Amino acid sequence: xxxxxxxxxxxxxxxxxxxxxxxxxxxxxxxxxxxxxxxxxxxxxxxxxxxxxxxxxxxxxxxxxxxxxxxxxxxxxxxxxxxxxxxxxxxxxxxxxxxxxxxxxxxxxxxxxxxxxxxxxxxx
Ligand SMILES: [Zn+2]
Numbered sequence: 547x548x549x550x551x552x553x554x555x556x557x558x559x560x561x562x563x564x565x566x567x568x569x570x571x572x573x574x575x576x577x578x579x580x581x582x583x584x585x586x587x588x589x590x591x592x593x594x595x596x597x598x599x600x601x602x603x604x605x606x607x608x609x610x611x612x613x614x615x616x617x618x619x620x621x622x623x624x625x626x627x628x629x630x631x632x633x634x635x636x637x638x639x640x641x642x643x644x645x646x647x648x649x650x651x652x653x654x655x656x657x658x659x660x661x662x663x664x665x666x667x668x669x670x
Contacts, residue, residue, distance in 0.1 A: 548573075548574055565588075594643045601646040603649045604652055606637060
């Protein structure tokens with residue numbers, strides 16, 4: 547296995563994102579690529595950062611601030627938005643990122659008074 551750095555692709559919300567200079571090991575014979583733990587983390591964080599910039603999405607910290615302003619747990623916020631129970635915690639930890647469509651909804655909650663109460667009335 548040889549230590550290398552090159553651009554690698556990873557799907558983010560169904561879209562292939564290319565990240566430059568990702569370290570990894572590659573077998574010179576069969577060209578198999580192996581990511582060590584930190585390599586995989588760097589690829590994932592890099593892909594999420596590029597995707598966030600491309601669509602000018604709210605940051606993980608901004609999402610947390612919106613949720614905390616409304617005194618909601620991650621699970622409660624996820625339920626209001628009809629997301630899987632772990633989705634908000636993944637966004638806030640930069641292990642995943644919201645779609646551009648979901649970002650619009652988050653910005654409405656952030657900037658439009660009463661929008662969260664509207665969602666609450668429709669929650670199951
Ligand atoms: Zn090999």
